[in-house]
Each structure stands twice: as structure tokens, then as C-alpha cells.
Amino acid sequence: MEMLKISDLNVSYGAIHAIHDVAMSVHKGELVSLIGANGAGKTTILHTITGLCKATSGSVVLNEINLLKTDASDIIKLGMAHVPEGRHVFPEMTVEENLEMGAYCVKEKNLIAERIEDVYHRFPRLKERFRQAAGTLSGGEQQMLAVGRALMSAPSILLMDEPSMGLSPILVEQIFDIIKEVHEQGITVLLVEQNARMALSISDRAYVLEVGRISMSGQAKDLLQDDRVRKAYLGQ
Amino acid sequence: MPKARKIDYIINLAGVIVLFFLLMFIFDTELLGRVRSYIQGIVIIAMISIVMVCSLNLITGFMGEFSLGHAGFMSIGAYSSAVVTMALENAGIILPDLLLFLIAIVIGGIITALMGVLVGIPALRLRGDYLAIVTIAFAEIIRVAFTNFQITGGGKTLSGIPKLSDYHYVYVITAISVCVMYMYVRSRFGRCVRAIREDYIAASASGINVTYYKVMTFTVSAFFAGVSGAMYAHYITSLIPTKFSFNYSAEFLTMVILGGTGSLTGSVVGAAVLSALPEALRSFQAYRMLIYSVVLVLVMIFKPSGLFGSYEFSLPGVLRTLTGRKKGGAKDE
Numbered sequence: 001m002e003m004l005k006i007s008d009l010n011v012s013y014g015a016i017h018a019i020h021d022v023a024m025s026v027h028k029g030e031l032v033s034l035i036g037a038n039g040a041g042k043t044t045i046l047h048t049i050t051g052l053c054k055a056t057s058g059s060v061v062l063n064e065i066n067l068l069k070t071d072a073s074d075i076i077k078l079g080m081a082h083v084p085e086g087r088h089v090f091p092e093m094t095v096e097e098n099l100e101m102g103a104y105c106v107k108e109k110n111l112i113a114e115r116i117e118d119v120y121h122r123f124p125r126l127k128e129r130f131r132q133a134a135g136t137l138s139g140g141e142q143q144m145l146a147v148g149r150a151l152m153s154a155p156s157i158l159l160m161d162e163p164s165m166g167l168s169p170i171l172v173e174q175i176f177d178i179i180k181e182v183h184e185q186g187i188t189v190l191l192v193e194q195n196a197r198m199a200l201s202i203s204d205r206a207y208v209l210e211v212g213r214i215s216m217s218g219q220a221k222d223l224l225q226d227d228r229v230r231k232a233y234l235g236q
Numbered sequence: 237m238p239k240a241r242k243i244d245y246i247i248n249l250a251g252v253i254v255l256f257f258l259l260m261f262i263f264d265t266e267l268l269g270r271v272r273s274y275i276q277g278i279v280i281i282a283m284i285s286i287v288m289v290c291s292l293n294l295i296t297g298f299m300g301e302f303s304l305g306h307a308g309f310m311s312i313g314a315y316s317s318a319v320v321t322m323a324l325e326n327a328g329i330i331l332p333d334l335l336l337f338l339i340a341i342v343i344g345g346i347i348t349a350l351m352g353v354l355v356g357i358p359a360l361r362l363r364g365d366y367l368a369i370v371t372i373a374f375a376e377i378i379r380v381a382f383t384n385f386q387i388t389g390g391g392k393t394l395s396g397i398p399k400l401s402d403y404h405y406v407y408v409i410t411a412i413s414v415c416v417m418y419m420y421v422r423s424r425f426g427r428c429v430r431a432i433r434e435d436y437i438a439a440s441a442s443g444i445n446v447t448y449y450k451v452m453t454f455t456v457s458a459f460f461a462g463v464s465g466a467m468y469a470h471y472i473t474s475l476i477p478t479k480f481s482f483n484y485s486a487e488f489l490t491m492v493i494l495g496g497t498g499s500l501t502g503s504v505v506g507a508a509v510l511s512a513l514p515e516a517l518r519s520f521q522a523y524r525m526l527i528y529s530v531v532l533v534l535v536m537i538f539k540p541s542g543l544f545g546s547y548e549f550s551l552p553g554v555l556r557t558l559t560g561r562k563k564g565g566a567k568d569e
Contacts, residue, residue: 050441076443088438090431101431105443149442 003028003157003188004049004080009058011041011048018044020212022058026157026190031183033191033199033220035233036209042192043085045209046161049190050075050082062157077105081155083146085162085192091135095126098134098145102152112152119148122178140171147178157188164195176202196233200224208233244552251551252411256404263403280403282511283410284467289491289507290417290500291460296489297497297546298421299453300433301360302368304485305375309458311480312351312378313344313465315388318397318475325398337400340466341409348462349455356454360447375485382477394475401471409467413460418500418548420456429453494535496542501549506542 004026011019019041026032036042047053049060051072060067062078070078081102090098099119103112120127123144129137134145143163150158160179164172172195180202183189193199200206203220208229216223223229262268263276288310295303317340324331324339331339359370383391420426428449431439440446469475487510495506513531517524535543 052437052440071445072440073443073445076441082441084437084441088435088441090434090438092434093430097427101427101439101442101444104428146438149438153443 001028002026003030003063004190005059005061006045006049007059007061009045009048009060010056011044011053012056018212019048019055022209022212022214024207024214024217026188028188029186030204031179031189031191031202033193033203033206034209035193035196035199035206037233038194039211040209041212042194042209043161046082046085046159046190046192049159050080076153076155079153079156080159081150081153081157082159083150083161083163086165089134089137089142089145089149092133094131095134095137095145096130098149099126099152102149105153115152115154119151122151122181123148139167140174143167143171143175144178147175147182151182155187157190158182160189160191160193162192162194164193164198172198196229197224200229244550247552247555248550256407256411259403259407276403278512278515280401280406280471282508283403283406284401284464284471285488285491285507285511286504287410287413287460287464287467289488289495289503290414291457291464292488293492293495293497293500293503294417294421294453294457294460296492297499297503298426298429298433299450301363301450302365302489303371303457304368304482304489305371305373305378306457306461306488307480307482307484308371308375308378309348309352309461310465310468310484311375311382311475311477313348313462314469314475314480315382315394315465316347316462317341317344317466318394318469319387321398321400321470322396333398333400334405336398337405337470340400340470341463344462344466344469345459346462348465349459352455352458353451356451356458357447360450360454372482372485375480375482379477379480382480388477389475391477395473397469397473397475399470399473401467406467406471409463413463414500414504417456417460421500425449425452490532493542494532496544496546498546499542499544499548501547502542502544505544 002025006025007023009019009022010017022045024032024034034042034045044053048055049067051067051070055068062080065078067075067078075082090101093101096116099116100112103115106112106115120130125141126144126148129141134142137145147160147163163175163179167175176198179189179191183202191199191203200220200223205218206220206223207214208216208223216226216229218226259279263272268275288306292303292306295301320343321336321340324336355371355374359367359374362370382388388394428439428444431442431444432446432449436446491506491510492503493506494510495502495504513528514524517527520527539545
């Protein structure tokens with residue numbers, strides 16, 4: 001079943017046509033990644049999905065609801081959570097306050113407390129630092145917090161924007177393990193990544209974006225073997 | 237925790253009442269002799285500034301945006317309330333001072349808040365410098381409009397406004413205003429506003445409607461600027477549009493920054509100190525403005541976050557420290 005469907009999407013920044021006729025879909029329970037080089041338009045696509053960018057034409061549909069007509073702040077209520085690029089945490093709030101902000105749309109206090117416990121269970125490191133200002137955490141911890149905050153809304157689909165950005169290789173592996181785990185627990189994931197090898201190794205399917213167009217798509221394991229992908233993104 | 241918090245509130249309230257009686261003791265007895273009305277005037281102006289500066293701090297400190305036209309909001313409150321009370325008097329309706337004063341405050345606040353919504357909705361799509369420029373432009377438009385409206389004196393001084401702001405009333409309104417703004421900042425709303433200041437993309441991803449909260453805060457801020465303006469008009473009793481120029485806005489911004497952006501305590505102290513300082517330095521005549529500027533420069537060099545940073549004063553907290561019962565987690569007090 002198609003959960004998220006993007007068709008004929010075009011996005012422009014003024015005179016610059018950034019995204020050309022992009023079509024892609026994410027099925028329920030899948031882990032799909034969108035890979036591409038710097039400036040290919042990956043984040044633009046993600047921001048268009050979440051309403052931070054406006055599309056010129058095309059459609060983005062989540063469970064039959066048109067996302068292009070939905071406010072950025074209402075998207076989370078449809079079960080879609082977004083982990084923004086570059087670990088956007090609230091630096092002067094404590095870890096716990098950050099998590100509480102993630103449950104902004106949840107009204108029941110017990111449910112919030114329960115989910116905070118879940119996040120702490122998943123990331124024990126965050127529990128150790130729950131009273132610390134988020135800005136003082138290390139890069140890896142901030143990424144954990146950003147993921148934890150997104151999970152606070154109990155999303156059915158999670159959008160991840162470049163989770164590996166600026167992290168050391170060991171931390172990148174940790175973060176990808178977390179993504180895999182989240183996915184195994186039944187959350188659909190759309191992962192946007194530059195690190196093609198890592199992304200392809202955990203994904204079911206993938207799309208390759210080049211200068212605003214989808215140039216290739218298919219099963220992740222096939223793409224890993226594809227000569228063109230290997231040349232362009234895996235350095236082989 | 238809720239019970240302890242209740243006790244804290246009661247202690248703070250008691251502090252406010254004690255201060256009120258202290259003021260009454262000072263001003264209603266012969267303690268000060270001849271300078272009484274002079275000192276009283278400074279105190280009233282300081283209290284009016286306190287409301288103004290706290291309201292500006294909501295925008296600058298808690299929302300993290302610059303408003304360089306806050307005097308414009310103040311003038312709307314001042315003129316609108318003055319026009320209404322003068323009209324009531326001219327119509328021969330005799331109301332008790334207190335009632336008339338409350339009408340003035342409410343009218344000033346509400347009309348300014350409405351203007352806040354009107355300006356806020358288009359302006360708050362902008363951020364940072366751009367927003368600052370728009371607020372300057374807005375204040376200038378208001379000033380020019382008041383210079384040309386017949387009803388506001390048309391460039392001449394609007395005089396004959398009833399003198400209603402005595403220090404009892406002003407004190408109570410100031411205390412209530414600061415208290416309400418404090419509660420706003422500490423509420424769920426306040427936390428969302430802080431989240432937006434810290435990272436608007438993350439805030440929006442968490443489901444916070446960024447524009448809504450910004451316009452809301454702008455409106456609350458405008459409301460209290462209007463209240464402050466109403467008190468000002470009914471203390472000074474005559475208004476001239478040129479008073480509410482860019483310089484006046486900048487003066488309030490200085491007070492916010494001196495006290496500490498993000499601390500209402502800082503705003504109270506900043507407003508009180510900078511309102512009183514020029515008067516206190518009057519005997520130095522020529523060096524007055526020099527000392528004033530040197531104080532500002534020194535504070536900015538040695539304490540760039542302002543006198544209080546983001547610290548909030550709380551009477552129970554101080555009592556606890558004094559009696560050596562300081563508990564952890566003092567941040568919430």
C-alpha cells in the first residue's frame with residue numbers, strides 16, 4: 001500500500017528550477033532512501049513534503065491527504081515526524097524539555113511520560129543528561145535527541161534528513177543502527193542521505209537524485225551493485 | 237510541588253503588597269518634605285517604563301526578534317485612551333477617577349493589541365533585520381498619522397487630558413502587568429515561543445504553528461505597551477507625536493538590553509535604573525549624559541548578557557538562600 005506518494009513534483013526558488021518532475025513513493029513498512037550529491041535537491045524535496053517549501057506543481061499525498069495544502073505545523077498530526085538536517089535541537093532547553101516539545105500535539109500527560117521513558121530506554125545516554133541543556137550535548141547525542149524528539153509524537157512515518165552529517169564514522173554506524181531498529185519496530189522511514197553506502201545497506205528501496213531529477217531507482221541491494229552508482233557514489 | 241509553588245506565589249504577593257505600603261509610607265507622610273512630588277514623579281515614570289520595557293522584552297528577549305518601533309505602540313495606547321477619556325469628560329459624563337482610569341487602560345491596551353495583530357500578521361513573516369526595519373517604519377507611520385489627525389491635535393500638543401495616574405493606581409497596574417507577562421512567559425505559550433526563538437525549523441517540525449505564536453506574542457506585547465501608553469498619557473496630561481520618535485524606542489531597547497534580554501527581573505531593574513539615573517545625575521549637569529553612556533558601555537563590556545542575563549528574581553528563592561535551605565532545581569522558581 002502506498003503511504004506517501006509524490007508525483008510530477010516541481011519546485012523553484014525564484015528563477016532557479018530546483019526539482020524537475022520528481023515521482024517517488026514509499027509503501028507502508030518500508031525503509032526508502034533518497035541519495036544524491038550535495039545540491040541535488042534532497043532537502044528541498046523533504047522540505048516540500050513537510051510544507052517548509054512551496055511546490056510549483058505536482059502533488060504530495062500522505063494516506064490520501066494532500067500535503068501541499070497542509071500547514072508545516074499540522075503535518076505532525078497526520079503521523080509524519082521530521083528529523084531536520086543538522087540536528088535541530090532547542091539548544092537552551094534541557095533534554096527533557098526538548099522531548100516534551102516533541103510531544104507538543106499530545107495532550108495526555110501520562111502518555112507523554114510513558115513515551116519519554118521509551119526514549120530513555122532506547123537512548124540511555126539521554127537519560128543520564130536529562131537536565132542538561134541540549135546545546136551542550138555532543139553531536140551524536142544531539143542526533144539521538146533529535147530522533148527521540150521525533151519519536152515522541154509516535155509517528156507512523158519518519159523523515160530523516162542527513163542523519164550522518166558531521167558525525168564520526170562510529171557515530172554514523174550507531175545512528176544507522178538506530179534507524180534500522182526504529183524501522184524494525186514498524187515505523188515507515190524515508191531517509192535522505194549523502195552517505196550512499198550506509199543508506200543503501202539498510203534500505204529496502206532507494207532513489208538516486210541528480211540535479212533535481214530522479215536518475216535511478218530500484219531495490220537497494222541492486223543499486224549497491226549497479227556500476228553507475230558505484231562509480232558516482234561509492235567511489236569504486 | 238504545586239503546594240510549594242502556591243506558597244511561593246503567596247510570598248511573592250506579600251512582597252508586592254509590602255512594597256506598596258512602603259511607597260505609601262514614603263509618599264503619604266512628610267518624610268520627603270519638599271522633594272516629595274519630584275521623587276514621586278520619577279517613580280511613576282519608572283513604573284510606566286517598567287511595563288513598557290517588560291513588554292518589549294517579550295519580543296526581544298523571549299521571541300528573539302528586534303522591535304525598534306515600540307514607542308509607536310505606546311503612542312497608540314496614549315492617544316486612543318486620551319481621546320476616549322477627553323470625549324467622556326466633554327460629554328459631561330462624570331465618572332469616578334478609578335473607573336475612568338480603568339477605562340483608559342483597557343481602551344489603550346485593546347486598541348494597541350488590535351494594531352499589534354494588524355502589523356504582526358504581515359510583518360512577522362519576516363525575521364531579524366527585516367522585521368526590525370518594518371517596525372521602525374510602522375512607528376514612523378503612526379507618528380506621522382498622529383501629526384495629521386484632527387482628533388489627536390493635528391501636530392499641536394494634545395492637552396487637557398485628565399490627570400488620573402496617581403502612584404497607587406500605576407503601582408497596581410504595573411504589578412499586575414508584570415505578573416501577567418511573567419505567567420505568559422512561563423506558560424505553555426511561553427515555552428513554544430522560546431522553542432521558536434531557538435530553532436524555528438525544529439519548532440515547526442514538532443507541530444508548533446510558528447506564525448501563530450509570533451503574532452500572539454507580538455499582540456500581548458502591544459497590549460501592554462498600550463497600557464503603558466495610557467498610563468503615560470494620564471500622568472503627563474499632554475501629548476505630542478514627536479515624543480514617540482525612534483529615539484524613544486531606542487531608549488526602551490537600551491533598558492531591555494541593560495537589564496538582560498530574557499529576564500523580566502532585568503527589565504524591571506533596567507527600566508527603574510535608567511529612568512532614575514538621569515535624574516540622580518542632575519547635579520553633575522554637563523557630565524550627565526557622559527556618565528549615562530559610560531555606564532552602558534561598561535555593562536556591555538563586562539556583562540554582555542545584561543545585568544541579569546536570564547535570571548529571574550524570586551522572593552521565596554532569596555529567603556531560602558538566606559535561611560540556608562536552598563534546594564536543588566532553583567531554576568523553576
